[in-house]
Amino acid sequence: MNKEKPKNLHNAIKSNIYILSIAFKLCPPRVIMDIAVNLMSKLVSFYFLLIIETLVKGLQRNEAFDKLVLIVVINSFVLLVIKGVQCIYNEKTKLIYDQILIERMNLMVFGKAFEADISCYEDAEFYDNYTKAAAEANGRIIKVIDTISNILSGIVVAVCYLIKLATIDYFSVIIVLMPVLATSVMGKRLKLLDYKLTMENVSHNRKKDYVKRTVYLQKYAKELRLYPIFSVLQEIFNEAVENIIKNIKKYCYPMMGFRLFQRLFAGSLPTIGFMIYKVYKSIREPAGISDFTVLFYGVLSLSGAMEVLLYNLITLRTDSLYIDNLKQFLNHSPSIKNEVNAIPVPERIExxxxxxxxxxxxxxxxxxxxxxxxxxxxxxxxxxxxxxxxxxxxxxxxxxxxxxxxxxxxxxxxxxxxxxxxxxxxxxxxxxxxxxxxxxFSMSAAENVLMEDAEPGKENLVKKSLEKSGILDKVLTLKKGIYTMLTREFDEEGEVxxxxxxxxxxxxxxxxxxxxxxxxxxxxxxxxxxxxxxxxxxxxxxxxxxxxxxxxxxxxxxxxxxxxxxxxxxxxxxxxxxxxxxxxxxxxxxxxxxxxxxxxxxx
Known part of the structure; x- marks a missing residue:
């Protein structure tokens, strides 16, 4: 994986499609609904432009007030329905499917970690990759879905605006597109710097997480209180924080510069350029109020749509670098695994x-x-x-x-x-x-003995095993007997x-x-x-x-x-x-x- 140079767009798309295919396999409704709702959401602004054009032309033709009000009411109802669908999806459906997707993605990562050789956990590079993969499993797959759905819907909406505006004044479209396209270079550099900052902080964040786990976990409590080892942990934590701050200072100024340049070119310049152009053109060739209104609103909307589209295309490339961490981990092949024609273990070991x-x-x-x-x-x-x-x-x-x-x-x-x-x-x-x-494990005593689900009918086996190990009497005195949670990691009534x-x-x-x-x-x-x-x-x-x-x-x-x-x-x-x-x-x-x-x- 190249950490210094972003992939070309073709390879970035392949990487994102790889993760999108996993998302579709794990939770198809999340992918389909996100693309559909996102497209509908993006088209609302273009639909609103058409409503404005209809109303302005109606006013110019002196159409009946009742007719114009009816247009407003009908289209307001349509927009209300669309907003309602968006609200239900964003506030309920999406959140539920996100949890389902994250759960299934994490189970896939857990399964891969379970397959990995024991020796891998003694390899710092592997453990770093596992840490990155685990982090990406929690959010990157959702981010990729959102990015791709934003790109697809953004392309559709941008094309709609381009066609509409080009029929009125094609030169206005050129004025909008030129500075926005120029910002893509700045956005690419900005995303690369953000990625490099994140990657350089991985090892430092891992040290911070280790110290936090050590301080919070019960198994370290005695040593931390009996020996001055906490000062060493504190040094490790402070050093990690200092290194993270150094990295932030290292990248913050170029990132601020690129971001300021990007916002200037993508936001302000297209609008200013269009205003100057239309004032100049209006002096020479007075335009109708409807065309001017459509152009003005359309230029602003197209500028914003193009900025979002380019941002997501840049994000697509950056996501591909993060996806490589996850892809590398998921494609890891353990050295200790079944042979192609593995044979069953004999019932009797001689x-x-x-x-x-x-x-x-x-x-x-x-x-x-x-x-x-x-x-x-x-x-x-x-x-x-x-x-x-x-x-x-x-x-x-x-x-x-x-x-x-x-x-x-x-x-x-x-x-x-x-x-x-x-x-x-x-x-x-x-x-x-x-x-x-x-x-x-932070599970019941029965599950800790069986090392699997404590299914009905296994109670006698658990009790006999505990009796042979000399701990049954103690376990039976616990509040829930063999079903008492061991440790207080998740249950305040657990037993230590x-x-x-x-x-x-x-x-x-x-x-x-x-x-x-x-x-x-x-x-x-x-x-x-x-x-x-x-x-x-x-x-x-x-x-x-x-x-x-x-x-x-x-x-x-x-x-x-x-x-x-x-x-x-x-x-x-x-x-x-x-x-x-x-x-x-x-x-x-x-x-x-x-x-x-x-x-x-x-x-």
């Missing part, structure tokens, strides 16, 4: 195998996993524990299994088949997963739970999921030792007849696993049962003994 798997995060040369080769036997309902220090690659290992990322080298196989061959949505549903950095209670809600998701394999990434990190023991007992119980992969810093939980893999710096350095690794007396045994000593000293 094995998960890593074959020469290495991985580095995007835009990083540092490998996180190195040549991993292992086979997890899920057909034996094997319970596997992945242990290691922070940064050893444990969570990345899980992300690769879930296909949130694809390996940089090697492949992962499920039942002997590369996981890329399976239907992506079905494949991920085969795993019941709880990450250590889980999130609680503690970190440990939220973690139990997240763990209940795994119990509620009808999945073949459980994956738990630090499932008890926020729990006290007693609650932790209960959770692990529940996890082992619920994983009977299923495979399970556990990641935990708590070495005592490893004793429950059938097989343990120790990861160090992205490599598997030890593997075996708890007893085998203790007897091996390597790194795992050392970690286990040190942690056991820490627990004993705490007691």
């Amino acid at each position: 094995s998960i195998e890593f074959v020469n798997v290495s991985f580095s995060y995007p835009n990083s040369d540092r490998p996180v996993l190195h040549n991993i080769n292992l086979k997890l036997h899920m057909n034996r309902y094997e319970k596997v524990s992945i242990v290691g220090h922070n940064g050893s690659g444990k969570t990345t290992f899980v992300k690769l299994i879930l296909r949130l990322y694809d390996p940089t080298e090697g492949e992962i196989r499920l039942n002997g088949i590369n996981i890329k061959a399976y239907d992506l949505k079905e494949y991920r549903k085969a795993f019941g997963t709880v990450f250590q950095d889980f999130n609680i 739970l503690s970190g440990g209670q939220n973690q139990k809600i997240a763990i209940a998701r795994a119990f509620a999921a009808n999945s073949n394999v459980l994956i738990m990434d630090e499932p008890s990190s926020a729990l006290d030792p007693i609650a932790e023991d209960k959770i692990w007992d529940s996890l082992i119980e619920v994983s009977r007849g299923k495979g399970a992969i556990f990641i935990s810093h708590r070495m005592s939980a490893c004793k429950l696993a059938d097989k343990i893999y120790l990861m160090e710096r992205g490599c598997i350095t030890e593997q075996g049962s708890h007893e085998e690794l203790i007897n091996y007396n390597g790194k795992y045994a050392d970690m286990f003994k040190k942690q056991a000593m820490n627990y004993q000293s705490q007691e």
Whole structure:
């Protein structure tokens, strides 16, 4: 996308038609009615010109007063009906359809964001594009409809005026058109400067929005009150505002100059030029009052219509630059997606195998996993524990299994088949997963457990899952039980739970999921030792007849696993049962003994 130079008109029209076609697909009545009502609205002024001409000529012919009054009454009624239609459309119909269109457009953007790779959210350029696309989804599509309908109706009305005025005095038309056309160059420059100002402020506005979210959100409240970090946030916010002001000062003076020049040429000069011309011509060739009236009113109306038409043509070009942000985002193709002939996931998962798997995060040369080769036997309902220090690659290992990322080298196989061959949505549903950095949504407790609509008939499943995670008694004491809103984001009567209670809600998701394999990434990190023991007992119980992969810093939980893999710096350095690794007396045994000593000293 060229940020410095506006597109030519042909490409600008193509971009606008692209977004108009989306609008028509999402909400056809909004597009059709806007063009129709806009055309009717624009033609009112020309219709009024014809009424004035009829009345003036009637007066010149000394027609009966009753006849002239009847013309006024009938045409006033017609104009009243037109204004009524406009009012209903603008004050009701348009507003309703705007909300429908914005909703559907945002859902399209949300869907595209949902399809995007997880790695995209770690890419500042992608996130900027997403921010721009989200902003454009809220208003640009409506602006494009309005602009195109203004252009179409403006062309029709301008042609009507040109034909009418040319039949009386074609030179008057030339006087009007020349300065108005000259302003198109100024308008183009003005729109380009406005676009560049907006784009240069995107990153600064994003910083402002981040600070506002951080200050308002509950999850940051404790740190903001316990540490002087607010001063840093304040500096970020102030710096963003200062940079925005610098950009405004950078562009305001040339923008003021172009705008003043544009208004002078488009508004004042055509009228002054016409007045001078008609005075000169009237001295030489006296004209009829009706022709003069029609010309005077017509010139003023044509000048205004041409100014609006040119403004919208310039807006069309500028809109195309904004549309590119949205178009680029909507056309983004994720790297992790279904193959053309994706196959269904088997009902029974027998094995998960890593074959020469290495991985580095995007835009990083540092490998996180190195040549991993292992086979997890899920057909034996094997319970596997992945242990290691922070940064050893444990969570990345899980992300690769879930296909949130694809390996940089090697492949992962499920039942002997590369996981890329399976239907992506079905494949991920085969795993019941709880990450250590889980999130609680501003929804009911039931919806937070099911992670979908809490449909009738699922109440028992929710309660059993909450009971297994040890949080049912607490949830039942809430005002609306399992249907209580968690967080107070949208509901003042919502409940704000503690970190440990939220973690139990997240763990209940795994119990509620009808999945073949459980994956738990630090499932008890926020729990006290007693609650932790209960959770692990529940996890082992619920994983009977299923495979399970556990990641935990708590070495005592490893004793429950059938097989343990120790990861160090992205490599598997030890593997075996708890007893085998203790007897091996390597790194795992050392970690286990040190942690056991820490627990004993705490007691």
